[in-house]
Amino acid sequence: MTFERFESALWQTASLLLVADGEAVAVDPCISSAEVALIAERARALGARVTHVLATHADWDHVCGIAAFPDAVAAMGEPTAELVASGAAGARVVERAAKYGIDVPGPPRVDRVLAVGRAHRIGPLTVEALALPGHTPDGTAYRIRQLDLLAVGDHLSAAEFPFASSTVDYRTTLAALIDLLRTDPPAHVVPGHGPMLRSEQALTIAEADLAYLDALREAVRAGGAEAGRAVPLPRPAPPDLAEMQAANVEAQVAELLQG
Numbered sequence: 485m486t487f488e489r490f491e492s493a494l495w496q497t498a499s500l501l502l503v504a505d506g507e508a509v510a511v512d513p514c515i516s517s518a519e520v521a522l523i524a525e526r527a528r529a530l531g532a533r534v535t536h537v538l539a540t541h542a543d544w545d546h547v548c549g550i551a552a553f554p555d556a557v558a559a560m561g562e563p564t565a566e567l568v569a570s571g572a573a574g575a576r577v578v579e580r581a582a583k584y585g586i587d588v589p590g591p592p593r594v595d596r597v598l599a600v601g602r603a604h605r606i607g608p609l610t611v612e613a614l615a616l617p618g619h620t621p622d623g624t625a626y627r628i629r630q631l632d633l634l635a636v637g638d639h640l641s642a643a644e645f646p647f648a649s650s651t652v653d654y655r656t657t658l659a660a661l662i663d664l665l666r667t668d669p670p671a672h673v674v675p676g677h678g679p680m681l682r683s684e685q686a687l688t689i690a691e692a693d694l695a696y697l698d699a700l701r702e703a704v705r706a707g708g709a710e711a712g713r714a715v716p717l718p719r720p721a722p723p724d725l726a727e728m729q730a731a732n733v734e735a736q737v738a739e740l741l742q743g
Contacts, residue, residue, distance in 0.1 A: 487631050496643050496677050504608040508532035513549030517587045520549040535607045540637030541623045542567035544580040551590035559596040563622030568594045618654030632671035640689045643678030645717045647728045651736045658694040692718040704736045
């Protein structure tokens with residue numbers, strides 16, 4: 485029983501291959517067709533067949549590789565399944581692949597819907613599905629205790645700062661992750677972007693990200709969007725992510741107005 489992490493050339497996007505008893509589970513296989521083919525090739529080299537694919541959320545870079553495994557069961561949380569079944573996620577895959585000039589396996593599909601807050605038998609593994617809204621409304625983490633592993637999708641990245649669809653949800657998710665990492669830590673934490681982390685590294689990032697979002701809320705409450713834009717990020721980020729920083733401010737402004 486083992487697992488391996490793969491990294492795309494785009495945004496350090498991470499995929500996982502979980503192998504046990506001659507079967508393999510691919511988590512967020514991505515991004516290009518060539519990169520996803522390497523995952524399938526590695527499974528064969530390990531004497532395993534990819535029988536299941538898990539998706540942490542419906543962002544195009546995390547579901548674009550599902551089509552490379554037509555004989556596997558594509559499983560995901562209910563909100564992600566709705567986005568995939570509606571065709572919205574597939575349309576985004578086509579649009580973004582064209583924008584970036586990347587050949588991808590194709591639009592995703594859903595074969596099995598996973599209830600969050602429960603453990604599921606996924607091939608030879610027991611997988612706990614945990615709700616992680618915040619980056620997107622549909623985020624799901626997967627914990628595999630047999631491998632001492634937690635895959636958290638687009639949270640806890642050492643390579644990025646929080647990109648929040650909802651700052652309220654994101655803070656709630658971070659609080660839950662902090663509690664988990666303090667009281668029941670896995671040995672390995674795999675974010676959707678950036679390097680794999682030890683539990684103590686993930687905890688440091690979670691605490692810093694929560695402090696950033698707390699500071700953002702207080703700054704916007706006191707001084708509006710301009711004050712929010714002045715809140716320091718929890719870690720250095722490339723200039724091309726300035727748009728995402730501005731989006732966090734806009735989300736926080738909107739939520740305070742609603743509240």
